Amino acid sequence: MTPMATIIEGELPDILAVIQRMHEQSFQEGAMRVYTSITIDERRDKPASMAQKMKSVEEKM
Secondary structure (H helix, E strand, O other): OOOOOOOOOOOHHHHHHHHHHHHHHHHHOOOOOOOOOOOOOOOOOOOOOHHHHHHHHHHHO
């Protein structure tokens, strides 16, 4: 459902570390400018996962 994006699921500190490594990699390969856009969808009222979100969409279709 997201052919134009990368989705990462996990603990926020781990995810932010991965994002930083991904962002820096382009500079290490010679890029002079890098644009990184992130969206964080975090729930604290109930458990949620990518699999649960996909199931919810499929049930509504």
